[in-house]
Amino acid sequence: MKLTRREFLRRGGALAGMWTGLSQLGEPVLAFLRTRGARWPWYRPDEVRITYNYCDMCMWRCGMLVYTVNGRVVKVEGNPKDPKSRGRLCGRGQAAVAHLYDPDRLRKPLIRTGERGTWSFREATWEEALDRAAEALTRLRDQYGPESVAWFAHTTGDFWFGDYLPLAFGSPNVGKPATGLCLTPREVAAQLTFGRGVGGHEPVDWENTRYIVLIGNHIGENAHNTVMQDFARALAQGAKLVVVDPRYSTAAMKAHRWLPIKPGTDTALLLAWMNVLITEGLYDREYIEKYTVGFERLAEHIRPFTPEWAAPITEIPAEVIREVAREMAAHRPQVVIPPGRHVVWYGNDTQRMRALFILNVLLGNVGRRGGLYLPRAPALDPYPHPPFPVEVAAGGCGAAAVGIRIPDTPGHPPRADGVGSKFATGPVVIQELIEPMITGQPYPIRGLVVYGVNLFHSIPNVPRTIEALKRLEFVLAIDVLPQEHLAWADIVLPEATFLERYDELWVASHRIPYIALREPAVEPLPDTRPGWWIARELGLRLGLADYFQWSSIEEYLNTRLMSVGLSLDRLREAGGVFTWPGKPYLEDYGEGETPFPTPSGKIEIYSEALARAGFDPLPVYEPVEEPPPGYFRLLYGRHPLHTFGKTQNNPWLAEVYPENEVWVNDEAAAALGLKNGDLVLLENQDGVRSGPVRVRATPRIRKDAVYLVHGFGHRGSRLSRAEGRGASDNLLITRYRLDPISGGAGMRVNFVRLIQEV
Amino acid sequence: MPRYGMVIDLSRCMGCRACMEACKVENNTPQAIFWMYVFRFEEGEFPNVRQWFMPRPCMHCDNAPCVKVCPVGARYKREDGLVATDWERCIGCRYCEVACPYGVNYFNWKRPDRNYYLDWGVPELRSITSGAVPPYRNPDLDQPYGEEKRRIAGGGHVKGVIEKCTFCVHRVEKGKLPACVANCPVQALLFGDLDDPESVVSRVLRQKPHFRLLEELGTEPRVFYVGGKPPGPETRQIEPVRARM
Ligand code: SF4
Ligand code: SF4
Secondary structure: OHHHHHHHHHHHHOHHHOOHHHHHOOHHHHHHHHHOOOOOOOOOOOOEEEEEEEOOOOOOOOEEEEEEEOOEEEEEEEOOOOOOOOOOOOHHHHOHHHHHOOOOOOOOOEEEOOOOOOOOEEEOOHHHHHHHHHHHHHHHHHHHOHHHEEEEEOOOOHHHHHHHHHHHHOOOOEEEOOHHHHHHHHHHHHHHHHOOOOOOOOOEOHHHOOEEEEEOOOEOOEOOHHHHHHHHHHHHOOOEEEEEOOEOOOOHHHOOEEEOOOOOOHHHHHHHHHHHHHHOOOOOHHHHHHHEEOHHHHHHHOOOOOHHHHHHHHOOOHHHHHHHHHHHHHHOOOEEOOOOOOOOOOOOHHHHHHHHHHHHHHOOOEOOOOOEOOOEOOOOOOOOOOOOOOOOOOOOOOHHHOOOOOOOOOOOOOOOOOEOOOEOOOOOEHHHHOHHHHHOOOOOOOEEEEEOOOHHHHOOOHHHHHHHHHHOOEEEEEEOOOOHHHHHOOEEEEEOOHHHOOOOOEEEOEOOOEEEOOOOOOOOOOOOEOHHHHHHHHHHHOOOHHHOOOOOHHHHHHHHHHOOOOOHHHHHHOOOEEEOOOOOOHHHOOOOOOOOOOOOOOEEOOOHHHHHOOOOOOOOOOOOOOOOOOOEEEEEEOOOOOOOOOOOOOHHHHHHOOOOEEEEEHHHHHHOOOOOOOEEEEEEOOOOEOOOEEEEEEOOEOOOEEEEEOOOOEOOOOOOOOEOOOOOHHHHOOOOEEOOOOOOEEOOOOEEEEEEOO | OOOEEEEEEOOOOOOOOHHHHHHHHHHOOOOOOOOOEEEEEEEEEOOEEEEEEEEEOOOOOOOOHHHHHOOOOOEEEOOOOOEEEOOOOOOOOOHHHHHOOOOOOEEOOOOOOOOOOOOOOOHHHHHHHOOOOOOOOOHHHHOOEOOOOEOOOOOOOOOOOEEOOOOOHHHHOOOOOOHHHHHOOOOOEEEEEOOOOOOHHHHHHHHOOEEOOOHHHOOOOOEEEEOOOOOOOOOEEOOOOOOOO
């Protein structure tokens, strides 16, 4: 206790006083080191500097302190002032140092000299590369219109390449993998039900909850720092936990009940729980009356969905279903079924997410302590700029603050992703922008700017993506590492890492609304440039000077900060983070003020909007296709030390987890003559084969599914540590089921068989 | 003089290995050397399975076999309980490695200082470092520590020298927690003065049943586990281990 408090004071108040002992380095040790061959000392004493940052090793964006000595980053720590990190970083965050100093980093702008699909480039100056890129983009714009260029973006710089430059350029075709490949069904379901999105930081009131039900939400493997912290605290305070997952996940090991549900049947379980809550009168009557519409219709609708109905479907005993429902009710409103993040599973995911939200509502927990709080974003003005020619929502990880029902701007090109025809509503979905590159429908996309998105690891149906790439007239890629899709780019621009650059402020929608600063800790590697600089240089060359009236990023940031009475200096003085009071609970809203901006001003259990659009206004369960004999359903997830397909090359992370394994039920493996550690190939229903991957035979998964950690199996990259290691789930996801409501790409509809390597 | 010890709450640990990475970044340990390692276990049959994780730092034993066997006195027990290695004095005989039942010692067979990073010897990069070619590291690791003023923090990172967890002596002496403890997102790792009844470690040990690893050997470890049990015959290791045990 004493230690902790002392440490807290030290960190809070006296950061600058640390590491002052450098000059005491004695001569004997120097002499000793010299004899051992070390060139020493390489730093000038007393040059330790701390800069503020927010972590970009995943999109959770934990506040970070970066320690540099003589222009070298030596370590990172969590920023104790930051509401997300609270002084701690996950393993990936710690390894940011190794990301910065990854020897494989791109170091020069590259211009294609040979065939697309091969690594044939020559090095170029920034001037030349930018001029050429701008020329190509200008030509496409002049010839086919700005909508003929699609922009794909991920990681923090996606502000520049997903939200700012493309809109100034005039293209509505801006895709972020965080939408159609991750969050879209959840955001659309929340929008329909509550009139507001969920947002990047799931608003679970962990600290007050007594009972948690996770639906396939693998906290602990999904290592979002704050979630792990809060989840562990809730459990330590005695909260009960139920985990519904075909796989015994890290979260499941903390559960008092693990329900090994049959994959694809979660909605049936959710409906049965509603059935018990309503038929047994266990729901929150008062809450329902005060805050919701459409309950009567739900009560009618769920009548047939008894636990006995759900039991054979889900393979969870009716008694267990009933008991869990009663336990939930006994703890309400301090009970929560968190929405999870990656929810694009089966193509009917908006319905499942609606069911999940409505279950929370029946328990009366939305806007209540121990349930789902109501997040809020700080109100910060954008840097003043002329209106964009198109208005479109790219969505993204932190998109809750933005309304997502975005109509096409009249008089401007419509989105090419098929909103309104292939699916009903929501932000642009990235995977549906591939088709127009091939078919030219609804109109051709001829150019692509891809920033920080690995085209072959995030977007399903890789053969289709390759076909699209072949047809594109121009591809510009901006990245830090030589990922495989760069081999298809015409021009490659090497970006500086997040530790080497300023960036847009992180404006967090949160219980405590806050903003966080990212400032460079060290100079960028020679010939790499920050994203904002690249965007600005491109913008100027594209004739968009009106949108880049600032000449330095400091000026840009200071102008934005001015709108809330801050400046870069004041943000630094405040410790890199500035917070505002939130309005997390219903009682924070006055009479006549609703936190639910739906048409009815209430939580819409029955959705008129869905009914009008021809969809089921109340959640329904649809069975999903079963794996054929000899095949397993392919499930995938996260490893706590890796983020998607972008960290496999990180020296520190690769050292601990260099390759994924395929989890197979131990009995199923034995029946196939496989044992732990055997090498197998995975072949999917379309005959696509992965590289060799080791078997992890384990009782921690059902017999009808196999599981891979996502992001491995890099092929054709120039990533020396990641190349050829493990199997790529995305390669095996050759098909997906489009969610007709939100446009999410349901990806757990692929089947694989195991072929023993001989 | 405090008597430092660690408590590891197995019921909280989620096996995320932030502790291992925090150790890497704090102590700049070379490739394939893990002062902290998280072992992963499973038990039972579907659907009655169990999984658990066991972080393993150096045990900083009170009756440390490694200290007894060191012929040059490089391995020693400090008054505050830390088992330290004076790497300036270590002759690389590896007796300690053999004597330790917990496998926490690592020998540097190669020069470890250039393991991970860009080759800053490349001429075009020299401008950044004013011409120097640094093996870069946390400068705190090169200070002398303790009343004896011995070189114990860096663990060496020098060819021919043994190294292991130092309980982050360079942080502890400044009143900070070891890096793994300070970073564990779920606060499964606790550190403090076992002699102070108010310290978090003492309180937890009073409240919860605990065990130490290989207690029967009489090494008197300073690392206590709560909220779980040691691996038994029914326990299976989940994945190939990248550290010794
Ligand atoms: S969760 Fe980990 S990787 Fe993600 S931002 Fe936080 S520290 Fe970084
Ligand atoms: S950081 Fe904490 S939770 Fe993660 S593995 Fe280490 S002890 Fe366990």
